[in-house]
Amino acid sequence: MGPFRRGLVLLLLLAAAGCGTSGIVGQGALRQEPDSEIPIYKRVVVNNTSLGRDIAVTDTRVAQTGDILQAAVTIESKTGSTLALQYKFVWIDAKGFEIDPGTGSWKPLTIYGRETRQLQGVAPRPAAIEFMLKIRRDQ
Amino acid sequence: MKKTIRTIIAGAAALFAASLLAGCASAPDVRYGDTAAHQNLSTDFGSSDLQQVAEGMVDSLLTFPPVAEVTKQRRPILSATRVKNKTTQHIDTESITDSIRARLIKSGKFQFIDRTTDQEANEEFAAQQESGLVDPKKAVPGGKQAGAEYLLTSNLSEIRQQGGRVTDVYYKFTMNLKNLKTGILEWSDEKEIRKIKTRGLIGG
Numbered sequence: 001m002g003p004f005r006r007g008l009v010l011l012l013l014l015a016a017a018g019c020g021t022s023g024i025v026g027q028g029a030l031r032q033e034p035d036s037e038i039p040i041y042k043r044v045v046v047n048n049t050s051l052g053r054d055i056a057v058t059d060t061r062v063a064q065t066g067d068i069l070q071a072a073v074t075i076e077s078k079t080g081s082t083l084a085l086q087y088k089f090v091w092i093d094a095k096g097f098e099i100d101p102g103t104g105s106w107k108p109l110t111i112y113g114r115e116t117r118q119l120q121g122v123a124p125r126p127a128a129i130e131f132m133l134k135i136r137r138d139q
Numbered sequence: 140m141k142k143t144i145r146t147i148i149a150g151a152a153a154l155f156a157a158s159l160l161a162g163c164a165s166a167p168d169v170r171y172g173d174t175a176a177h178q179n180l181s182t183d184f185g186s187s188d189l190q191q192v193a194e195g196m197v198d199s200l201l202t203f204p205p206v207a208e209v210t211k212q213r214r215p216i217l218s219a220t221r222v223k224n225k226t227t228q229h230i231d232t233e234s235i236t237d238s239i240r241a242r243l244i245k246s247g248k249f250q251f252i253d254r255t256t257d258q259e260a261n262e263e264f265a266a267q268q269e270s271g272l273v274d275p276k277k278a279v280p281g282g283k284q285a286g287a288e289y290l291l292t293s294n295l296s297e298i299r300q301q302g303g304r305v306t307d308v309y310y311k312f313t314m315n316l317k318n319l320k321t322g323i324l325e326w327s328d329e330k331e332i333r334k335i336k337t338r339g340l341i342g343g
Binding site for chain 2: 065066067068070086088100102103104105106107108121122124125126138
């Protein structure tokens, strides 16, 4: 399969009560089973009615360049208005520890009405085997 | 009776005014902020812009296929020059280089030569070699340092436009990786940031 390995993908959409919390969290993981074609499994749970109404996660992919994990999450705007959002990738190692907690920055994201955008992230080091994508409204 | 009521009202008013003044004089609201938070207070180049630039450049360099191919086998030695600040603002560009260098070192894919601490290193060498305090067998020998194979160079430029109440600032950060042996630019990337400020009708 070369450097690109498909893995188990899990998506979770969680609630955000306040401005400081994440509106949506998407997760993906790379499983080291190069000989088997692992089907991509997706699960989407929408708890945040407000942000969940406005955007949807339509696809999640994980791949490796060299030994660095890359993630791509496609989101789609379900509203006609322009949305000002922020997103952040969080990376997790094999032991379940977050890599460099608190160092990744929230990046601004402007998504126009009905637009589809792919958000891409690169793990800071080879130890990362899972990722989490957090999306929230711009404060 | 009327005088008593007036006295009470005056007393209450004085108490109310005193409490307001006390409120004004209370301690300012100081709290810790989230260092990862994205804050837009002005169109100036800010901390979240610095983080975006550093992360964007490191992500690009780590995943550029020819570079990934080399770093899979070994850790190339890099040297980073100070960012050329072509903007009209005073920006601590060394901080941008420091962030990029720290992220690249932590990736485990690169090693860096730091020329900014050469003077201190020379003083330490001199102390080891000439002071007579250090065991010659344990003193670090001179002339054994590694040389950089690649040079990281970068520019930060700005285009500022203003019309009416709107200020539009476009930043472009460019970074290049030059192979010192061949002179070839092995990698280059740009990160663009646009900030728009609309002034209120009243005030600034």
